[in-house]
Amino acid sequence: MCHQNEITFKMEFKEAKNKFVQTWGALGSQWGINKTMAQIHALLMVSNEAVSMEDIMEELQISRGNASMNIRALMDWGIVYKEYKAGERREFFTAEKDLDELAVKISKERSKREIKPALKVLKEVSSISANTTSEEKHFVDQTKKLYDFVLKADNVLDKITEYKDNWLAQILMKFMK
Amino acid sequence: MCHQNEITFKMEFKEAKNKFVQTWGALGSQWGINKTMAQIHALLMVSNEAVSMEDIMEELQISRGNASMNIRALMDWGIVYKEYKAGERREFFTAEKDLDELAVKISKERSKREIKPALKVLKEVSSISANTTSEEKHFVDQTKKLYDFVLKADNVLDKITEYKDNWLAQILMKFMK
DNA sequence: TTAAACTTTCAAAAAAAAATGAAAGTTTAT
DNA sequence: ATAAACTTTCATTTTTTTTTGAAAGTTTAA
Numbered sequence: 198m199c200h201q202n203e204i205t206f207k208m209e210f211k212e213a214k215n216k217f218v219q220t221w222g223a224l225g226s227q228w229g230i231n232k233t234m235a236q237i238h239a240l241l242m243v244s245n246e247a248v249s250m251e252d253i254m255e256e257l258q259i260s261r262g263n264a265s266m267n268i269r270a271l272m273d274w275g276i277v278y279k280e281y282k283a284g285e286r287r288e289f290f291t292a293e294k295d296l297d298e299l300a301v302k303i304s305k306e307r308s309k310r311e312i313k314p315a316l317k318v319l320k321e322v323s324s325i326s327a328n329t330t331s332e333e334k335h336f337v338d339q340t341k342k343l344y345d346f347v348l349k350a351d352n353v354l355d356k357i358t359e360y361k362d363n364w365l366a367q368i369l370m371k372f373m374k
Numbered sequence: 375m376c377h378q379n380e381i382t383f384k385m386e387f388k389e390a391k392n393k394f395v396q397t398w399g400a401l402g403s404q405w406g407i408n409k410t411m412a413q414i415h416a417l418l419m420v421s422n423e424a425v426s427m428e429d430i431m432e433e434l435q436i437s438r439g440n441a442s443m444n445i446r447a448l449m450d451w452g453i454v455y456k457e458y459k460a461g462e463r464r465e466f467f468t469a470e471k472d473l474d475e476l477a478v479k480i481s482k483e484r485s486k487r488e489i490k491p492a493l494k495v496l497k498e499v500s501s502i503s504a505n506t507t508s509e510e511k512h513f514v515d516q517t518k519k520l521y522d523f524v525l526k527a528d529n530v531l532d533k534i535t536e537y538k539d540n541w542l543a544q545i546l547m548k549f550m551k
Numbered sequence: 552t553t554a555a556a557c558t559t560t561c562a563a564a565a566a567a568a569a570a571t572g573a574a575a576g577t578t579t580a581t
Numbered sequence: 582a583t584a585a586a587c588t589t590t591c592a593t594t595t596t597t598t599t600t601t602g603a604a605a606g607t608t609t610a611a
Contacts, residue, residue, distance in 0.1 A: 209503060220496075243512065243516050244512075296519060315401050319394070321393070336422075373540060
C-alpha cells in the first residue's frame with residue numbers, strides 16, 4: 198500500500214516535470230530559441246542539483262552532439278554554469294535560478310546580439326540625404342520614430358530593475374493608481 | 375546633372391528602404407515571427423500610402439500565396455488593415471503606424487497566444503500533490519516562482535503604458551534617479 | 552447570369568534549422 | 582608517455598518551417 202502510493206506519486210512528479218520541460222521548449226521555439234536549448238534550460242532550472250551531460254541526454258532523449266552544442270550555447274548566454282564535483286571526472290551543469298538575474302542576462306544578451314545591430318541600421322537608413330517627395334519624408338520620419346522607440350524599449354528592463362529595488366518609487370506608484 | 379542627382383538620390387532611398395525591410399525581417403525571425411511576415415510589416419510601416427498585394431509581391435519578390443497568407447496573419451494580429459480605394463477593385467493594405475499602439479497589440483496577442491497557456495501549465499505542474507523529497511520540493515518551489523514571475527512580466531507592458539501617460543509619475547521618477 | 556478581376560487555399564516542393572553520431576580533441580590519473 | 586574517460590566538432594541526415602503556384606473561391610460590374 199505504502200509502496201503503491203510512492204509509485205503513484207513518483208509518476209505524478211515525473212509527468213509534471215516532463216510537461217514543464219515540453220512546455221518551456223515549445224515556448225522557447227515561439228520566441229526564437231531552439232527547442233532543445235529551452236528544454237535543457239527548463240530541466241536545469243527545476244533540478245535540485247547539477248546534472249551531467251549523460252543525464253540530460255537520457256532525460257531529453259537527445260544525442261551527445263546536440264546536448265553538447267546547446268549546453269555550450271546556454272553557457273554563452275551566461276545562464277548555465279559548469280560545475281565540478283570532487284572525485285568526479287565528468288562535468289555537471291546548473292542553471293541560473295534567480296529569475297530576476299535570468300531576465301537581466303537574457304535581455305542584455307538579446308540587446309547586444311539583436312537590438313544594438315538593429316539600432317545601427319535604423320540610424321543609418323533614417324539619415325539618408327535630403328528628401329524631397331512625401332514618400333521619402335515619410336520613410337525618414339517613420340524610421341526615426343522607430344529608432345527612438347527601440348532605443349527606449351531597449352532600456353526598459355534596466356529601468357524596471359532600478360524601480361524594483363526602489364521602495365519609495367513603489368509606494369508613490371501605488372498612490373497614483 | 376540635375377537628372378543624374380535625382381537618379382543617385384532615388385537609388386539611395388531604395389537601398390535604404392530595402393535595407394530596412396531586410397533587417398526587420400531578420401529581426402523578426404530571431405523573435406519567432408516569420409521573415410516574410412516581418413518584411414511585409416516593415417514595408418507597410420514605411421509606406422506613405424496603402425499598398426496592393428501585387429506591389430507587395432513585386433517589392434519582396436514573393437508568391438501570391440505567400441503574400442496572401444502572411445497579410446492575413448498580420449491582420450489576425452491586428453497590426454495590418456485592409457483599405458479600399460474608390461473606383462479600385464483590388465484591396466490595399468496599411469500597417470499600424472503608431473508604435474505605442476503597435477507594441478500594445480503585439481504584446482496583447484503574444485500574451486493571449488503564448489503566455490496565458492504557459493501560465494496555465496505552470497500553475498498545473500506547480501500544484502502536484504504532497505511532496506516529500508527535496509527534489510520534488512525544489513520543483514514545486516521553482517515552478518511557483520516562475521508562475522509569479524511570468525504573471526508579473528505579463529503585466530509589465532500595461533504598467534508601462536499607464537506610467538507613460540502619467541506626468542506626475544514621470545517627474546517623480548526623474549527626481550529619484 | 553456571366554465573366555473578368557481579384558483573393559484564398561492547400562498539397563507539394565524548397566529552404567532553413569536542428570539533430571545525429573562517429574571521429575577528433577582534451578583532460579586526468581597512473 | 583599512455584590510455585581511459587570524457588567533451589567537442591562538423592559533415593550528413595532528419596525534421597520543421599516556409600514558399601510556391603495552380604485550382605477553387607469570391608466579388609463586382611454590366
